[in-house]
Amino acid sequence: MNSAYTDNRIGISQTVSFPAVYKKQTAVLQNELSLARESTKFNLLEIRTAVKSLYFDYLAMGKRKELLLRADSLYRIFEAKTSKRFEVGAANILEQTAAQTQRQEINNQLKLLQKDMNISLNRFNFLLQDSTRYILHSDTIKYQSVRSNHLNLSSQAEALPAYKIAQLQTQTAHAQ
Numbered sequence: 001m002n003s004a005y006t007d008n009r010i011g012i013s014q015t016v017s018f019p020a021v022y023k024k025q026t027a028v029l030q031n032e033l034s035l036a037r038e039s040t041k042f043n044l045l046e047i048r049t050a051v052k053s054l055y056f057d058y059l060a061m062g063k064r065k066e067l068l069l070r071a072d073s074l075y076r077i078f079e080a081k082t083s084k085r086f087e088v089g090a091a092n093i094l095e096q097t098a099a100q101t102q103r104q105e106i107n108n109q110l111k112l113l114q115k116d117m118n119i120s121l122n123r124f125n126f127l128l129q130d131s132t133r134y135i136l137h138s139d140t141i142k143y144q145s146v147r148s149n150h151l152n153l154s155s156q157a158e159a160l161p162a163y164k165i166a167q168l169q170t171q172t173a174h175a176q
Contacts, residue, residue, distance in 0.1 A: 031172040042161035054124045058136045061117045068110050075103040
């Protein structure tokens with residue numbers, strides 16, 4: 001009664017629900033546990049997919065870097081020859097400027113590509129959450145497509161973690 005006067009009444013009450021209520025609460029908790037497990041599987045699948053994607057993106061950027069380096073060497077030769085032609089008087093300033101501009105553009109692309117490669121490598125190492133820093137490389141890039149002769153979309157959809165999560169969320173809502 002929380003007053004300045006002495007309390008002379010004390011009341012204690014306890015409620016006990018029917019056993020069916022406890023069974024329903026158990027079902028809800030079991031569904032929530034299954035939902036948490038499937039969400040964990042889904043998150044692992046997403047991380048695995050992101051790691052693979054970053055790996056192949058990094059390898060593709062490496063191949064692009066090789067192409068840009070080859071183009072840079074070609075434009076370097078072109079620029080040297082154009083400079084010699086300009087000194088002799090066989091070429092005009094426009095030709096020499098075009099060669100320098102093309103080579104500079106290739107250098108700019110190489111710098112941007114190197115920054116993108118560093119960002120991809122940092123993201124890759126961040127996703128792995130390992131104390132060692134990995135540097136990606138591969139001699140050959142192989143991509144094997146998986147083709148199935150039969151398309152049973154309903155059974156494939158039921159195997160997806162997102163589908164299982166949606167089912168478990170529905171079951172949990174019904175149990176609640």
